[in-house]
Amino acid sequence: MPKETAARERRVALVPDVVRRLRAAEHEVIVEAGAGLAAGATDEQYVAAGASLGDPWAAEVVAKVAPPSEAELVKLRSGTILVGFLNPLGDPDGLAAIAATGATALAMERIPRISRAQSMDALSSQATVSGYRAVLIASTELERFFPMFMTAAGTVPPAQVLVLGAGVAGLQAIATARRLGAVVTGFDIRSAVKEQIQSLGARFFEVEGLGDAEAEGGYARELTPEEQQIQRDALSVQMGKSDVIVTTALVPGRPAPKLIPASAVELMKPGSVIVDLAAEAGGNCELTRPGETYTTDGGVKIVGPLNLPSEMAEHASALYARNILSLIELGFDFEDEVVKGACVVREGKVV
Template identity: 40%
Template sequence: MKRVLALRESHPKETRAALSPESAKKLAGLGLSVTVEQGLGDRAGYSDEDYRQAGAAVAERSKALPEAEIILRVRKPEDSEIETLPTGVLHLSFLDPFNESALIQKLAAKKVNAVSVEMIPRSTIAQKMDALSSQANLAGYAAVVLASDRMQKILPMMMTPAGTISPSRFFIIGVGVAGLQAIATAKRLGARVEAFDTRPVVEEQVRSLGAKFVKVDLGDTGQTDQGYAKELTPEQMEKQRLEMAKACARADVVITTAKLFGRKAPVILNEAVLEQMKPGSIVVDLAVESGGNVAGSKVGEDVITANGVKIIGPENLEGYYPKDATQMLGANFANFIEHFWDAEQQAFVYRTEDEILSGSLITRDGEIVHEKFKA
């Protein structure tokens, strides 16, 4: 019987857990022995007793870790933790492999079989285990709610005996998973919404949500085979900024969601664009933790520009609603294990011909096996 251990997060800003009681029950139903570290779900609203009722054992890390064969966690392990991991263990978490070459080498040296969940390909069959998308959905929702809580006016149009209040204007930059959720949430709350993306193919999705698509002729753009926007040339970036400045100037809230997978986020709103915005308007930078889309944005801080624009740089926005985030993330992990689980052998089978595993397995048996990181 394979032993699964879900570890509690040590990062002070991390509220999510890698396993919910519901997902623990699912794994136990497959025949796995499930253990969670004491206090695993405390920040997400799940008690140790909730996990016990779901069929999981609750234990101290030091006692459970040596026997673990599959480890689940949200964030990458600290350097000091790697030596404590059992040799040959299957380790699932976000790893940020493009920026963590030293970490990958240490995991390989320890003979940890490490899966980076953000590398799971965006395919139809992999949707149910796509942790990057499930968490981006929550980030897009949270960005709108966060902005509405800081605004000086309400979102919907309201007709009152004292007069008519016009709806707030939102401008969403980047129409990926987070951007689409931000558009949908702002529209549901009654705002007037505009959106922009370098990929013209998303215009139909924007319109289907009732928002206006801001067109900018950038020439050849397109998207990668993983569905991400391609990096723009300096000339394209400048043309984009000039057109977006107009939309930003009429917006009450701007939400930037543009990330380049594995690379520093591009600066989309520079000082010149911010200077044209209305005093009291708000910018929420969803990419602040990967470098930031907005000039002057800071992780975990609110920055007020000279002309009174508030730039919000939320830290761990995906974890603003930790109970739902944990439920979704736990389901992603459980679905991944189930996909490679052999009921007869009661074992996780490394089907390396499967694009899901070949796309996300970084290290195995003491070697770096992913093609992108071998060098």
């Protein structure tokens, strides 16, 4: 396992606890010195767990978080199996560069979303972190309470929170906002998630006249322009009533759908907060500035965080490392549905 080199990447692919389990299964583990420091794991802890410190690129399997940099590609050897987030839809050139080394690569984004592969579903495990953290950010930026307070001097009403997109991140955001005592409304174009939203104690926002939209693999498909307009109009009203909006709508390999137009932000009360989890894909809000937090002229704070899981590197790495562990435990049988699904480069060829 190498140290991550990407900007803002503080996670690591393996944590000492997982190294221990790999060792128990008689795997050798080579960790680059200092690799876990940003995620709270020292070299001593890795060594105590049974790893040796050394050149991780000499291993048969190289476990990473972020896609390899140019400097890392030079170290990647023919015949090595690389495992990590490789952004296969967003960066086909990156896959070609990996293929040029003669290596084999498994993209964690491509792990099929089937029951058997749940324990390897790194998109879900990291989205859990993002959804949780998005609400913590919102509650910290908001100058109002989330919970209702009934004090001797009077009552403070609970915050109104709107969560757009009810995938793993959205459901986690709903759950966290509910824990903090807010009144939560959840919205997703897939009406199949209605019960999940309601089971968390939130209201399901329904737009009349929009059909069901679920594409292969459990993602929302992109809406038609007409559907988008109907959705926007209905949601704008709800947005105007919200103290906090958390958006989580992503369409793999495409720019994020613009669910919050500038006109809807204008309807929001001064002091309200938008946390846009789609900032890395351009944002679900027209006014999001990826990587920035700023306040509009109308007094609405817009937060466009990049790589939220990395801000909680210790637990995010722990979850990711268990996903990697499950994949390694499965073995690298390229006839297996899961391995085949995740494999994006096979012995120097993009597949």
